[in-house]
Amino acid sequence: MASVVGGAAAVASAAAAAAAAAGGAAGVGATPHVLAVDDSSVDRAIIAAILRSSRFRVTAVESGKRALELLGTEPNVSMIITDYWMPEMTGYELLKKVKESSKLKQIPVVIMSSENVSTRISRCLEEGAEDFLVKPVRASDVSRVFSRVLR
Amino acid sequence: MDYTNLRRQIISMKKSLFDQGYLDEQFNQLEELQDDSSPNFVEEVVALFFKDSSRLLTNIEQALEKYPQDFYRLDSLVHQFKGSGSSIGALRMKNECSMFKAHCNDRNLEGCRRSLQKMKREHATLKQKLETYFHLLRQVGPPERAVNSWK
Numbered sequence: 001m002a003s004v005v006g007g008a009a010a011v012a013s014a015a016a017a018a019a020a021a022a023g024g025a026a027g028v029g030a031t032p033h034v035l036a037v038d039d040s041s042v043d044r045a046i047i048a049a050i051l052r053s054s055r056f057r058v059t060a061v062e063s064g065k066r067a068l069e070l071l072g073t074e075p076n077v078s079m080i081i082t083d084y085w086m087p088e089m090t091g092y093e094l095l096k097k098v099k100e101s102s103k104l105k106q107i108p109v110v111i112m113s114s115e116n117v118s119t120r121i122s123r124c125l126e127e128g129a130e131d132f133l134v135k136p137v138r139a140s141d142v143s144r145v146f147s148r149v150l151r
Numbered sequence: 152m153d154y155t156n157l158r159r160q161i162i163s164m165k166k167s168l169f170d171q172g173y174l175d176e177q178f179n180q181l182e183e184l185q186d187d188s189s190p191n192f193v194e195e196v197v198a199l200f201f202k203d204s205s206r207l208l209t210n211i212e213q214a215l216e217k218y219p220q221d222f223y224r225l226d227s228l229v230h231q232f233k234g235s236g237s238s239i240g241a242l243r244m245k246n247e248c249s250m251f252k253a254h255c256n257d258r259n260l261e262g263c264r265r266s267l268q269k270m271k272r273e274h275a276t277l278k279q280k281l282e283t284y285f286h287l288l289r290q291v292g293p294p295e296r297a298v299n300s301w302k
Contacts, residue, residue: 040234046238136240
């Protein structure tokens with residue numbers, strides 16, 4: 001695990017280091033690999049820390065586009081957790097693309113949003129999302145959902 | 152070094168930050184994610200917040216002074232600000248962002264301007280208070296850093 005050398009930049013670069021490490025992973029993993037997608041650097045750092053504390057391997061990216069690039073090359077993503085409201089591609093749009101892809105559609109997707117809008121929630125669930133978490137996301141929310149989904 | 156007084160100061164300062172509404176429960180969530188493998192986690196995430204939010208404040212100010220005002224963009228900017236503030240438990244900041252959003256929805260330019268001034272003041276105050284708090288924590292030193300162990 002890369003040691004955190006100091007300053008805010010280290011948190012972002014720890015995520016980048018995790019991303020680099022993810023590329024070489026063999027398919028053996030007892031440790032599930034989770035892809036976290038959020039345009040906010042603060043939220044990326046937090047969700048990554050929550051996931052790591054639950055012993056998941058995490059790659060955190062800032063956009064749906066980057067997520068799809070990674071999914072194209074990384075064979076063993078166990079779960080995607082994505083923010084809903086992102087510029088260019090929303091979490092809903094990312095969810096749709098994942099569920100429309102024969103290669104990716106079996107990967108469970110969890111949506112996070114700061115807004116508790118019931119139409120939004122039902123739309124995401126209808127499109128195949130496993131769960132919808134309201135931000136700020138707590139460690140207990142994440143472990144509850146993930147232990148159910150990754151059984 | 153006598154840690155007892157320092158600990159008392161830290162606990163007292165933290166209590167005051169909560170009592171005065173600067174911070175909420177989400178800040179405790181962050182402290183619980185701090186451990187030996189990420190001993191500076193909270194300070195790093197807070198630094199990320201201030202980096203992001205300073206940029207957002209500048210963008211909001213510029214967007215307000217541009218004519219005609221793009222209230223859609225303003226709403227989007229303050230939404231981001233509110234989101235990351237909420238993620239670190241910055242309660243007062245979050246509430247002030249909600250006020251700004253309300254003025255934005257009403258297309259109330261003067262209301263937005265007043266709210267922005269408040270946001271800037273809250274931002275500066277929170278920054279200064281948290282800097283003091285982290286400074287105290289740093290004086291206590293690494294072995295004492297796990298704050299939740301002596302709540």
